[in-house]
Amino acid sequence: xxxxxxxxxxxxxxxxxxxxxxxxxxxxxxxxxxxxxxxxxxxxxxxxxxxxxxxxxxxxxxxxxxxxxxxxxxxxxxxxxxxxxxxxxxxxxxxxxxxxxxxxxxxxxxxxxxxxx
Amino acid sequence: xxxxxxxxxxxxxxxxxxxxxxxxxxxxxxxxxxxxxxxxxxxxxxxxxxxxxxxxxxxxxxxxxxxxxxxxxxxxxxxxxxxxxxxxxxxxxxxxxxxxxxxxxxxxxxx
Numbered sequence: 001x002x003x004x005x006x007x008x009x010x011x012x013x014x015x016x017x018x019x020x021x022x023x024x025x026x027x028x029x030x031x032x033x034x035x036x037x038x039x040x041x042x043x044x045x046x047x048x049x050x051x052x053x054x055x056x057x058x059x060x061x062x063x064x065x066x067x068x069x070x071x072x073x074x075x076x077x078x079x080x081x082x083x084x085x086x087x088x089x090x091x092x093x094x095x096x097x098x099x100x101x102x103x104x105x106x107x108x109x110x111x112x113x114x115x116x117x
Numbered sequence: 118x119x120x121x122x123x124x125x126x127x128x129x130x131x132x133x134x135x136x137x138x139x140x141x142x143x144x145x146x147x148x149x150x151x152x153x154x155x156x157x158x159x160x161x162x163x164x165x166x167x168x169x170x171x172x173x174x175x176x177x178x179x180x181x182x183x184x185x186x187x188x189x190x191x192x193x194x195x196x197x198x199x200x201x202x203x204x205x206x207x208x209x210x211x212x213x214x215x216x217x218x219x220x221x222x223x224x225x226x227x228x
Contacts, residue, residue, distance in 0.1 A: 046221045049218065060217075063216065102168065103164060
């Protein structure tokens, strides 16, 4: 079965760069049509799509955060990494990664990242 | 980019029917599929409707999706409401450049 799990720091300081890893199993990111996306959710607020990487290496970013985001994949390690630069307290959120077939059909449990000095 | 606007909250009694709307700000609602996700407190979202009206296996047929081009909106309808339906619901779609957008979410209370 498909599973995904996010990992990374739980606390980062303002201006630092956040790096989150999504480790998955049950599918290959080299399979045509497959993607892995990142979505975040500030406490008590709505979901916000951040980025998506496809099996062929194509990448998509949220227009409002594009300048701060980089998404990469390591197909052999079954991992996708999201980096976000210049972190700010407003970036405090639960960060989810999700498998995309034609939609986000499998989600990780999420990881809470707090931005504070 | 476009926005998807949902009511902040809706409430209804058990056994009744409720409809949650999702209005697209620009571009046609019919041009890209709409998905609906359910999120219970403390849990990750799960898909309840994909590609406008399709239900993943395991989702009861009490939940249904539709789109209305005249109002440029999508709707999630839940009939025979149960207390277990109480959750936040998010619509989601994407644009022609495959940039994904979520609605602001609707809190469903089953009183």
